[in-house]
Amino acid sequence: MSNLYKIDNYKPLLNPQETEQGIKKIKEFFQQNLATGLRLRRVTGPLFVLRGTGINDDLNGTERPVTFPIKDLGDQEAEVVHSLAKWKRLTLAEYDIQPGYGIYTDMNAIRADETLDNLHSLYVDQWDWERVITAEQRTIDFLKTIVRDIYAAMLRTEFMVCEAYPQIKPFLPEEIFFIHAEELRKMYPNLTPKERENEITRQKGAVFIIGIGGVLGDGKPHDGRAPDYDDYSTVSSLGLPGLNGDIMIWNNVLNRAIEISSMGIRVDKEALLRQLADSGKEERKELYFHRRLLSDQLPLSIGGGIGQSRLCMLYLQKAHIGEIQASIWPEQMRAACREQGINLL
Secondary structure, three states, X not given: OOOOOOOOOOOOOOOHHHHHHHHHHHHHHHHHHHHHHHOEEEOOOOOEEEOOOOOOOOOOOOOOOOEEEEHHHOOEEEXXXXXXXXXXXXXXXXXXXXXXXXXXXXXXXXXXXXXXXXXXXXXXXXXXXXXXXXXXXXXXXXXXXXXXXXXXXXXXXXXXXXXXOOOOOOOOOOOOEEEEHHHHHXXXXXXXXXXXXXXXXXXXXXXXXEOOOOEOOOOOEXXXXXXXXXXXXXXXXOOOEOOEEEEEEEEOOOOEEEEEEEEEEEOOHHHHHHHHHHOOOHHHHHOHHXXXXXXXXXXXEEEXXXXXXXXXXXXXXXXXXXHOOOOOOOHHHHHHHHHOOOOOO
């Protein structure tokens, strides 16, 4: 129960019926703006993939996927996806998508090892997107360009929400602020990474933290990343590692920063080999996804995931992700939420 953030004097701005309508408006409006801004076509994504192919995203490398046997495949096991980071890149190759264009899909996942709180649920829904790039676009500057395009879609969505529901007031700054995780560490050397995120996002409102997963000056990463999708070890022209990052937005209801998107330029062959070696995961080179990447059968790409429920929660000024999506919560948490006026679905 210590994981539940206490919200004083919380009063939802929308009733349950308005909330459901708002969720629909946001999801329809944002995904269309995202697709137009990044030139993405919608595709249908899987809920599960075969175990042992290397296609599933293993996040920080410690989370257990939900698995089940398939009778007609001799009880071979399938895994419910954690995300579609690698599957999307395979699909770009299958559809022969050209540079400058990409795909997006609705990703639904079950993360059984998630620590449940106001922002984290067993059920994850996000827009997973991936776009083909050229070798010349594997730069920090291009990464920032794509982040700005995503943030522009967020600003347009905020305007739509505030027009539909006048009781909700605009809160996003006009521009997103960029900072590298190493610069952030030097600014707040005595704070934890999460505390650093809160401090910079409190000041700026919207922040993109670059270099998630790469080792910083203190010998530690800002946060963990699997070694086989984002390129977090490439050294930029600034002498700082990482071609990826997180979009953080200040949430006035929870009074803290929340991550809306994890994204980045994906590993090329050299970065994959380097990161697998550094993380002690070189045995993955024999898996299906990795063999195809190492044999130059997959395009260079940039991609990420954008949390659907978190985005709705942010725009509709909700205190708990359970006000946006139906999931399973500890009974003690449900009781505590009722006391705070939080209506979990």
